[in-house]
Amino acid sequence: MSSSPSDSQTEILAPEECWKYLQASYIGRLAVINGAAPEIFPVNFVVVGETLVFRTAPGTKLRALLGGAAVAFEADGLNAYSTEVWSVVVKGTPGPFDGDPAVLKEADPDREPWQPGLKEHLVQVTPAEITGRRFAVSPRSRWWPPQDLSADWT
Template sequence: MGTSKSGPKAEVLTVEDCWKYLASSYIGRLAVINGTTPEIFPVNFVPVERTLVFRTAPGTKLRSLLAGTPVALEADGLNLYATEVWSVVVKGIPALISDGDVNFEMAGPDREPWEPGLKEHLIQIRPTEVTGRRFAVHARTRWWPPLDFSSEWT
């Protein structure tokens, strides 16, 4: 057997650092259980008073959220020079809320959904667990995709 090179170890983030990274992001992947099937959806979220809030429309995502099963939301990013990346996972229980129940002034600027259409249901995830890690990466050219890789697939 050959020996493998041991690279830099991932740094486990404190809960405080996790919330700082979440505040710097607004796009995440929401994992829900739809019956017995896992589903993942991109969402635009806003951290508000140590919870995550987002809007959604009727459909699979909303039905899964209203089932009362735990969910997970992951957000990640990288530093300005693409030499360090981070990932934060929030696990929790989703709940439907009304507009007046959340202090959006604490969330900073409005963050609009990417997808057009009416998103009339406001969901709040109350965390049961917040974890994250940060680590250095190799040169960007080894893992970064082309800016528009779809043109290379045609």
């Protein structure tokens, strides 16, 4: 990326575009608060209507989700030529999936958890906010070598 904000060509995505990217994706990262600490988990998911649905097993992730605190979810990707990237963030409330499980098969019949083991808990994230952005990938010569940003931390 360019080091100058004025050179940025970031495009803010409309919610409809965000949902299209999510529907075309299959893995993202779920951020939860576990006690006082943030935790991030990779999850494969499916879009049902305007909610995200995934399976999970008992453990840290499920305990954090059952607390009902807001979560954040991010998925991102790039085009086939690696010239453009996108990122979508969903902030919302987790809860048990309250829809018909048959809808999940219709949404994506081949979607199954990647990690082995029983994942009997269906969780949905109901969005309070969805945001996204897309931008062109700058040539490596524009961002390498890295700049010393240590002065920004003092």
